[in-house]
Amino acid sequence: MDTYLVTCSACGAENRIPAEMEGKRGRCGSCRAPLPPLFRRPQQLSERSFDAFLADYPGPVLAEFWAPW
Ligand SMILES: [Zn+2]
Secondary structure, three states, X not given: OOXXXXXXXXXXXXEEEEHHHOOOOEEOOOOOOEEOOOOOXXXXXXXXXXXXXXXXXXXXXXXXXXXXX
8 A cells, every 4th residue: 555654744743644545634643733635646727626726725836837729
């Protein structure tokens, strides 16, 4: 099973998160503080979903814009 590590910003503990929990919020196993969702793969957003994603995501976001023309 693939896992990835999320560092808790409150206590610094590393939390091992199963890959199938990608994009979901969790809690630190050490201090129970909320953990930000992480994405291992790029997310394709649309004009409709972009603003809501940015407003809800607590961390930095790297955006690549493109258009068919
Ligand atoms: Zn913590």
